[in-house]
Amino acid sequence: MAKSILITNIEELVGLHQSDAVLRGLQLANLPVLRKAFLVIEDQEIAEVGTMDALDLNHFKGSHIIDASGKFVLPGWCDSHTHLVFAASREEEFVDKIKGRSYQEIAAKGGGILNSARKVEEASEETLFTASYNRLQEISKLGTTTVEIKSGYGLSVEAELKMLRVIKKLKERSSLQIKATFLGAHAYPSAYKENHAAYIKLITDEMLPVIASEKLADFIDVFCEEGFFSPQETEQICLAGKSMGLPAKIHGNQLHLSNGVQTAVKLKAISVDHLETMDAASITCLAQSDTIGTLLPNAAFFLRMTDPPARALIEAGAAIALATDYNPGSAPSGNMNFVVSQACIRMRMLPEEAINAATINGACALQLQNRCGSIRSGKRADLIITRPISSLAYLPYAFGDSCVEQVLIGGMPIL
Ligand code: NIG
Ligand code: FE
Numbered sequence: 001m002a003k004s005i006l007i008t009n010i011e012e013l014v015g016l017h018q019s020d021a022v023l024r025g026l027q028l029a030n031l032p033v034l035r036k037a038f039l040v041i042e043d044q045e046i047a048e049v050g051t052m053d054a055l056d057l058n059h060f061k062g063s064h065i066i067d068a069s070g071k072f073v074l075p076g077w078c079d080s081h082t083h084l085v086f087a088a089s090r091e092e093e094f095v096d097k098i099k100g101r102s103y104q105e106i107a108a109k110g111g112g113i114l115n116s117a118r119k120v121e122e123a124s125e126e127t128l129f130t131a132s133y134n135r136l137q138e139i140s141k142l143g144t145t146t147v148e149i150k151s152g153y154g155l156s157v158e159a160e161l162k163m164l165r166v167i168k169k170l171k172e173r174s175s176l177q178i179k180a181t182f183l184g185a186h187a188y189p190s191a192y193k194e195n196h197a198a199y200i201k202l203i204t205d206e207m208l209p210v211i212a213s214e215k216l217a218d219f220i221d222v223f224c225e226e227g228f229f230s231p232q233e234t235e236q237i238c239l240a241g242k243s244m245g246l247p248a249k250i251h252g253n254q255l256h257l258s259n260g261v262q263t264a265v266k267l268k269a270i271s272v273d274h275l276e277t278m279d280a281a282s283i284t285c286l287a288q289s290d291t292i293g294t295l296l297p298n299a300a301f302f303l304r305m306t307d308p309p310a311r312a313l314i315e316a317g318a319a320i321a322l323a324t325d326y327n328p329g330s331a332p333s334g335n336m337n338f339v340v341s342q343a344c345i346r347m348r349m350l351p352e353e354a355i356n357a358a359t360i361n362g363a364c365a366l367q368l369q370n371r372c373g374s375i376r377s378g379k380r381a382d383l384i385i386t387r388p389i390s391s392l393a394y395l396p397y398a399f400g401d402s403c404v405e406q407v408l409i410g411g412m413p414i415l
Pocket of ligand 2 (some may be wrong): 151
């Protein structure tokens with residue numbers, strides 16, 4: 001058995017949920033902590049937690065000891081929505097947006113998703129892998145220990161499969177826990193602009209069977225939005241995915257009231273993500289369902305959009321997760337610490353609500369709640385150790401200032 005690790009003198013051990021169930025509505029504010037605590041790691045898992053006054057050091061002779069005096073220990077961030085496999089950044093569009101062009105105008109002129117698709121098509125699997133692996137290294141230093149990665153910059157049979165094979169290789173080589181989502185329905189390639197049925201057929205008849213047989217994806221996603229995929233098209237694609245064992249996670253209600261929420265709920269999707277453009281009916285519909293609403297405040301911030309109505313969703317009783325949407329077009333940052341700050345600053349989520357949304361509810365949005373997202377014996381020892389800080393609220397308060405001092409993935413220090 002590998003040497004055990006003992007973390008002592010933890011100022012606050014955060015996120016000791018008794019249940020792995022998703023937190024909804026007012027439950028989101030409940031973030032159980034243990035003050036002056038210790039935590040034991042054995043065989044990559046959390047083995048035991050308790051308060052320092054109950055610790056018998058004689059039991060831990062030979063263990064590796066980490067002294068966490070003044071420091072907080074949290075579950076690693078579970079970032080349940082990223083597009084971090086891409087070939088190139090798009091800062092030229094960023095400048096266009098500063099000059100006043102809208103996201104839709106840029107997309108209509110062959111920029112946006114199609115711009116990234118051209119670059120992915122030209123890139124080798126090796127180049128894509130190396131760039132994406134480096135991004136994983138960077139986000140893990142910021143405290144992300146579990147991450148979802150989407151395809152969707154391929155948009156042809158070959159390029160979508162290339163992206164998914166890169167993600168499969170990342171799963172094998174990276175210490176982060178990774179889930180793969182097939183997003184072939186991210187945009188219509190130019191050649192199919194007038195022939196949606198033919199592209200959908202390519203997805204259902206050419207891409208999905210290979211994805212299923214090579215086990216290249218865990219979920220299916222569709223960009224349900226005006227000018228992209230209609231609710232009917234979304235349904236057709238997600239049902240084909242479901243028949244191959246892929247639950248749905250949907251991009252909805254980003255730019256318009258696209259009926260993305262209603263479509264996701266009808267499909268019993270695991271999550272519907274974005275939600276910048278919501279009305280009362282969409283809020284009620286989501287709150288009365290088991291679908292998680294994943295908010296991506298970095299995308300709203302970067303595109304200068306109205307923030308998702310986090311408070312109204314929480315008050316209505318919805319389950320909320322937070323994620324980065326890390327991608328080159330609308331959110332070129334994989335920093336979950338900034339997401340948590342933004343959720344508090346711009347969407348008025350309480351620090352406890354934001355941390356729950358970025359950990360246990362993010363894990364639920366990936367169906368990984370039995371492995372990560374909270375501090376419980378038997379879960380993988382994916383942990384953030386902060387530098388000494390004055391309180392938990394200091395984390396989102398000190399935006400832009402990294403309080404993450406050490407990160408453990410499966411008990412292994414990566415920082
Ligand atoms: O989640 N909204 C759709 N897709 C991405 C953006 C993709 C891009 O602009 O490259 C998003 O924001
Ligand atoms: Fe996205």
